Amino acid sequence: MSDGDPPLESGGHAGPPFDPERFRREGREVVDWIASYWESLASRPVRSQVAPGWVRSELPPHAPEDPEPLTAVVADLDRVVVPGLTHWQHPSFFAYFPASASSPSILGELLVAGLGVQGMLWATSPACTELETHVLDWLRVLLGLPERFASGSAGGGVIQDSASSGVLCAIVAARERATSLRTNSTGLCQNGQPLVAYASADAHSSVEKAAGIAGIGRAWLRRIPVDDWGRMDAAALSAAMDQDAAAGRRPFFVVATVGTTAAGGIDPVPGVAAIASRHSAWLHVDAAWAGAAAICPEFRAALVAGADRADSWGFNPHKWLLVNFDCHALWVADRAALVSALSMKPDYLRNEASDGGAVIDYSDWQVPLGRRFRALKLWMTLRMLGAGALRTHIRSHVDWAREFAGWVAADPRFEVVVEPSLALVCFALRAGDDASRRLLDRVNASGRCFLSHARVNGRFALRLAIGGATTTRSDVVAVWQLLTDSAPP
Amino acid sequence: MSDGDPPLESGGHAGPPFDPERFRREGREVVDWIASYWESLASRPVRSQVAPGWVRSELPPHAPEDPEPLTAVVADLDRVVVPGLTHWQHPSFFAYFPASASSPSILGELLVAGLGVQGMLWATSPACTELETHVLDWLRVLLGLPERFASGSAGGGVIQDSASSGVLCAIVAARERATSLRTNSTGLCQNGQPLVAYASADAHSSVEKAAGIAGIGRAWLRRIPVDDWGRMDAAALSAAMDQDAAAGRRPFFVVATVGTTAAGGIDPVPGVAAIASRHSAWLHVDAAWAGAAAICPEFRAALVAGADRADSWGFNPHKWLLVNFDCHALWVADRAALVSALSMKPDYLRNEASDGGAVIDYSDWQVPLGRRFRALKLWMTLRMLGAGALRTHIRSHVDWAREFAGWVAADPRFEVVVEPSLALVCFALRAGDDASRRLLDRVNASGRCFLSHARVNGRFALRLAIGGATTTRSDVVAVWQLLTDSAPP
Numbered sequence: 001m002s003d004g005d006p007p008l009e010s011g012g013h014a015g016p017p018f019d020p021e022r023f024r025r026e027g028r029e030v031v032d033w034i035a036s037y038w039e040s041l042a043s044r045p046v047r048s049q050v051a052p053g054w055v056r057s058e059l060p061p062h063a064p065e066d067p068e069p070l071t072a073v074v075a076d077l078d079r080v081v082v083p084g085l086t087h088w089q090h091p092s093f094f095a096y097f098p099a100s101a102s103s104p105s106i107l108g109e110l111l112v113a114g115l116g117v118q119g120m121l122w123a124t125s126p127a128c129t130e131l132e133t134h135v136l137d138w139l140r141v142l143l144g145l146p147e148r149f150a151s152g153s154a155g156g157g158v159i160q161d162s163a164s165s166g167v168l169c170a171i172v173a174a175r176e177r178a179t180s181l182r183t184n185s186t187g188l189c190q191n192g193q194p195l196v197a198y199a200s201a202d203a204h205s206s207v208e209k210a211a212g213i214a215g216i217g218r219a220w221l222r223r224i225p226v227d228d229w230g231r232m233d234a235a236a237l238s239a240a241m242d243q244d245a246a247a248g249r250r251p252f253f254v255v256a257t258v259g260t261t262a263a264g265g266i267d268p269v270p271g272v273a274a275i276a277s278r279h280s281a282w283l284h285v286d287a288a289w290a291g292a293a294a295i296c297p298e299f300r301a302a303l304v305a306g307a308d309r310a311d312s313w314g315f316n317p318h319k320w321l322l323v324n325f326d327c328h329a330l331w332v333a334d335r336a337a338l339v340s341a342l343s344m345k346p347d348y349l350r351n352e353a354s355d356g357g358a359v360i361d362y363s364d365w366q367v368p369l370g371r372r373f374r375a376l377k378l379w380m381t382l383r384m385l386g387a388g389a390l391r392t393h394i395r396s397h398v399d400w401a402r403e404f405a406g407w408v409a410a411d412p413r414f415e416v417v418v419e420p421s422l423a424l425v426c427f428a429l430r431a432g433d434d435a436s437r438r439l440l441d442r443v444n445a446s447g448r449c450f451l452s453h454a455r456v457n458g459r460f461a462l463r464l465a466i467g468g469a470t471t472t473r474s475d476v477v478a479v480w481q482l483l484t485d486s487a488p489p
Numbered sequence: 490m491s492d493g494d495p496p497l498e499s500g501g502h503a504g505p506p507f508d509p510e511r512f513r514r515e516g517r518e519v520v521d522w523i524a525s526y527w528e529s530l531a532s533r534p535v536r537s538q539v540a541p542g543w544v545r546s547e548l549p550p551h552a553p554e555d556p557e558p559l560t561a562v563v564a565d566l567d568r569v570v571v572p573g574l575t576h577w578q579h580p581s582f583f584a585y586f587p588a589s590a591s592s593p594s595i596l597g598e599l600l601v602a603g604l605g606v607q608g609m610l611w612a613t614s615p616a617c618t619e620l621e622t623h624v625l626d627w628l629r630v631l632l633g634l635p636e637r638f639a640s641g642s643a644g645g646g647v648i649q650d651s652a653s654s655g656v657l658c659a660i661v662a663a664r665e666r667a668t669s670l671r672t673n674s675t676g677l678c679q680n681g682q683p684l685v686a687y688a689s690a691d692a693h694s695s696v697e698k699a700a701g702i703a704g705i706g707r708a709w710l711r712r713i714p715v716d717d718w719g720r721m722d723a724a725a726l727s728a729a730m731d732q733d734a735a736a737g738r739r740p741f742f743v744v745a746t747v748g749t750t751a752a753g754g755i756d757p758v759p760g761v762a763a764i765a766s767r768h769s770a771w772l773h774v775d776a777a778w779a780g781a782a783a784i785c786p787e788f789r790a791a792l793v794a795g796a797d798r799a800d801s802w803g804f805n806p807h808k809w810l811l812v813n814f815d816c817h818a819l820w821v822a823d824r825a826a827l828v829s830a831l832s833m834k835p836d837y838l839r840n841e842a843s844d845g846g847a848v849i850d851y852s853d854w855q856v857p858l859g860r861r862f863r864a865l866k867l868w869m870t871l872r873m874l875g876a877g878a879l880r881t882h883i884r885s886h887v888d889w890a891r892e893f894a895g896w897v898a899a900d901p902r903f904e905v906v907v908e909p910s911l912a913l914v915c916f917a918l919r920a921g922d923d924a925s926r927r928l929l930d931r932v933n934a935s936g937r938c939f940l941s942h943a944r945v946n947g948r949f950a951l952r953l954a955i956g957g958a959t960t961t962r963s964d965v966v967a968v969w970q971l972l973t974d975s976a977p978p
Contacts, residue, residue: 155820
C-alpha cells in the first residue's frame with residue numbers, strides 16, 4: 001500500500017480492499033478452514049443431499065449494504081455451502097473423471113489470485129507467458145510428446161481453461177487452414193443469405209473475434225462510425241441494417257458498447273435497441289468496464305438505459321468491482337435461446353435433477369463443460385466489502401479522474417482529447433502525436449507509473465484509467481506531477 | 490484424509506498431495522508472502538523491465554524428478570517471477586482497464602481452490618450453481634438491470650471466464666435464433682461445399698459442441714463406430730472420409746480420443762493419422778483424462794502413439810495430475826495456423842514486444858482475451874510434488890483398478906463390461922441393467938461413495954474412476970465391500 005487515504009475508508013464502511021495485516025490474519029483462518037475441510041472429507045456424504053432451491057432459500061435476498069466479517073462468511077460456508085456440495089476431493093469420489101487438487105496447486109491458485117496479473121500479452125507480465133511456455137515444455141518431455149510440439153519448433157503449448165476451449169481453438173484453426181484463411185474473413189453463409197452483425201468502430205476486439213469463431217465471418221461484422229465522444233451513430237446503424245435487409249441479407253446481431261475501451265464512449269442504447277428491434281436482431285450490451293459503476297445511482301441511468309430492451313447484457317466484476325480475474329457476469333433475457341444453442345447432455349452426464357428441469361446446469365450456458373466456483377469470490381467480495389464500500393470505491397475514482405482532467409485542462413501544454421468517461425481520462429500534448437508518444441514512453445520507463453494509449457478522434461492519446469484496489473488520490477497527484485515534470489516546457 | 494496408506498508416500502518421494510498440517514504451515518507462508526508483496530508494490534517499477542527470454546533463461550530445462558520445498562519455490566518467485574511481472578495491483582497502474590483484486594476475492598479464490606468442486610451441472614455441487622444464480626440476482630438489483638434478467642424471469646445470469654466467452658455465447662444464441670436453430674445443426678456451408686469433421690461415437694460431447702459453435706454444424710460431425718473396447722473403427726473412418734470427398738464435400742478435421750469418457754477407449758491414433766493425412770485433414774488428439782498417465786514410461790507408448798503426426802494434442806492436468814481446475818494443456822504443431830485463426834491486435838494492445846515478434850502473446854492462442862496465471866499452479870505442483878511422486882500417484886491408481894477388476898471378475902454376481910483402462914473400471918451386475926442401476930442408486934444414496942455410470946456396449950455400466958488426491962487403497966477396498974453388501978445375493 002502506498003501512503004495516503006485508503007480508498008474505501010472514506011465511506012466509513014470497510015477497511016481498504018487489501019489490508020496486509022488483516023489479510024495475514026484472515027488468510028490463516030481460511031487456510032485452517034480448508035485444512036479442516038479436507039480432514040473432514042472422509043466422514044461426509046460424498047454427494048450433496050440438498051433439494052433444488054434449498055441453498056438459495058437459506059440466503060438473504062439482497063447483497064449486504066455494509067461489510068460482514070469473515071466469521072459470518074465462514075459460518076454460512078459451514079451451514080449452507082458445504083452441505084450443498086458434492087465433494088470432488090472426497091476419498092470415495094469415483095464418479096465421472098477425477099478433478100483432483102493438491103496442496104501445491106491450491107497454494108498456486110492462491111498466489112495467482114494474490115499476484116493478480118494478466119497474461120493476455122507477453123508485455124502485460126512477461127513471467128506469466130514465459131513460465132507457461134516453460135512448464136508446457138517440461139510437461140511435453142514428461143509425457144514423451146514429439147518435438148513438433150516443443151516451443152523451439154514451429155509448434156508449442158498453451159494452457160486453456162478446459163478441453164472444450166481447446167477443441168474449439170483446434171476446429172477454428174483447422175477450418176481456417178482448410179479454407180485458406182477465408183472463413184474467418186468471409187464466413188460460412190447459409191443459402192446464399194449471409195447473417196450480418198453490427199458494432200461500433202470502437203467496439204471491443206472480442207466482438208470481431210467471436211464473429212470469426214462462430215462462422216459468421218469478420219467481414220459480416222459492420223463497424224458503424226462513432227461521434228467525437230466514441231458513441232455509435234444510430235442513424236448510420238439504421239441505414240446499414242436497412243441496406244443489408246434490402247439486399248437480401250439477414251441483420252441478426254447488434255453489439256452496443258457501454259464504455260468503449262479507447263475512450264469510455266457510451267452508445268445510445270435505447271435508440272440502438274429500437275433499430276435492432278425493427279429487424280428482430282439480438283441486442284447484446286457490452287458494459288465490461290463501465291457496467292460496475294451502475295451500482296451507484298448517480299451513474300446508473302446513463303449506463304443501464306435501454307437494458308430493458310437488450311437480449312443480453314454483460315460486465316466484468318473482475319475489472320472494477322474488486323473481484324480478481326476471471327469473473328465476467330452475463331445476463332440473458334431469454335435463457336431458452338442460450339441453452340438451446342449451447343446445451344449438450346450426453347448419457348454419462350444425465351441425472352434426475354437435470355431431467356426434472358428444476359435446476360440450472362450452467363455448462364449449458366457457456367462454451368466449456370467444466371467450470372470453477374467463481375461465484376464464491378464474488379459472494380465474498382460483495383459480503384466482506386459491502387455494496388456501500390464498493391460505491392465509495394467507484395465514486396472516489398470518478399472524482400479523482402475529474403480532478404485530474406481539470407489539472408490537464410489548466411496546463412497550457414496539455415489538453416483533454418475527449419470528455420472524461422467515469423474514471424477514464426484521455427489526454428495529449430498540444431505539441432502533437434510524436435510528443436505525446438515520447439512523453440508516454442518516458443513516464444512508463446521511469447517505473448513509477450504505467451499508462452496506456454489509444455487512438456481517439458484520430459489522435460494519439462494517453463489513457464489514465466483509475467481503478468486499482470490500492471490506488472489513492474495521492475497516487476493520482478503523483479502521476480500528474482510526473483507527467484508535468486516529464487513534459488517539454 | 491481417510492486413514493490408510495497415503496498414496497504418494499509409497500514412492501518415498503513426497504508427502505501426500507494434501508497433508509493438512511503441512512498445508513496449514515505452508516498456507517500461512519504463502520499468505521504472508523502475498524501480504525508482503527502488496528506492501529512492496531508501491532516501491533516496485535510498475536512495468537516489468539525484463540527482456541524477452543530472460544525468465545526462461547533463469548529456469549532449469551526440465552521438471553524436477555524429486556519434490557522441492559516451498560522455500561525453493563518462494564525463492565524463485567522473488568528472484569525470477571516477480572521481476573518478470575507487470576504489477577497490475579500497483580497503485581500507479583493506470584493502463585488498459587483495471588483488473589483489481591481485493592482481500593476477500595483472493596480469499597474466495599483460495600477457498601474455490603481448496604474446495605475443488607465442479608459446477609458443470611447443478612447435481613455436481615448444488616451450492617455452486619445456486620450461489621451463482623443468487624449473487625447474480627444480487628448484482629442485477631445493485632446495478633438496476635431490468636427484471637427480464639432476473640432468475641425468476643425467462644432470463645437469468647451466468648458467470649463466464651471473460652467478456653469474450655460472453656459475446657461468443659451471445660452470438661451463437663443469436664445465430665440460432667435467427668436461423669430457427671438450423672445452424673448448429675446443419676451448419677453454414679461455403680460455396681455449397683460443406684466442411685466435414687469426424688470423431689468416434691464415444692468422443693467427448695465438447696467436440697460436437699464446438700462443431701456447432703464454429704459454424705461447421707453438428708450434422709457435419711460424422712460419428713464413427715467403435716469396437717467393443719470403445720476404439721474408433723479406422724476402416725469406417727477411411728470409408729466415411731472417402732465418401733465425403735467423392736461427393737464433393739471437404740473432410741477437414743478428425744478427433745482421435747485417447748481415453749474415452751465412457752470406458753477409457755483409446756483410438757488407433759497412428760492409423761487414424763494416416764487416413765487424416767490422405768485428406769490433409771487436421772488431426773486433434775483428445776487425451777483429456779488418460780494423457781496424464783503418459784508421464785509413466787510403461788503406459789506412454791499406447792498413449793502417445795501417433796502424436797508425431799497430430800496437429801494438436803490436449804490433456805487436462807486438472808484431471809489426474811493434481812493441479813486444481815482449470816488447467817487444460819493444448820499443444821499445436823504449427824502455431825501459425827492457430828494464431829492466424831485467433832489473433833486480434835487492436836491498436837490499444839499493440840506494443841514493441843508484440844510488434845517485434847520475439848514473444849508469445851497467448852491471447853492469440855485462445856478464445857478469450859484475458860487469462861489467469863495458471864502456469865503457476867502447474868509449476869508449483871510439478872516442483873513441490875516432483876515427477877516421481879506424480880508417477881507413483883498414477884501407478885497406484887492403475888494398480889488398485891486392476892485389483893478391483895479382479896474382485897469384480899471373481900464374484901459370480903458381477904462382471905467387468907469391458908477391459909479396464911488405466912484407473913477406470915466399468916462393471917455391471919449379471920442380473921441386467923435395471924439391477925445395476927438400482928445398485929448404483931443404493932450405494933450412492935448411502936453417502937459413503939459416489940460412482941457414475943455409462944452406456945458401454947449397449948449396457949448400463951457402473952463406472953469406478955480412481956484418481957482422487959486423498960484416495961487410498963483402503964477406500965477402494967471399502968467401496969467394493971459396500972457394493973458386495975448392497976448387491977442382491
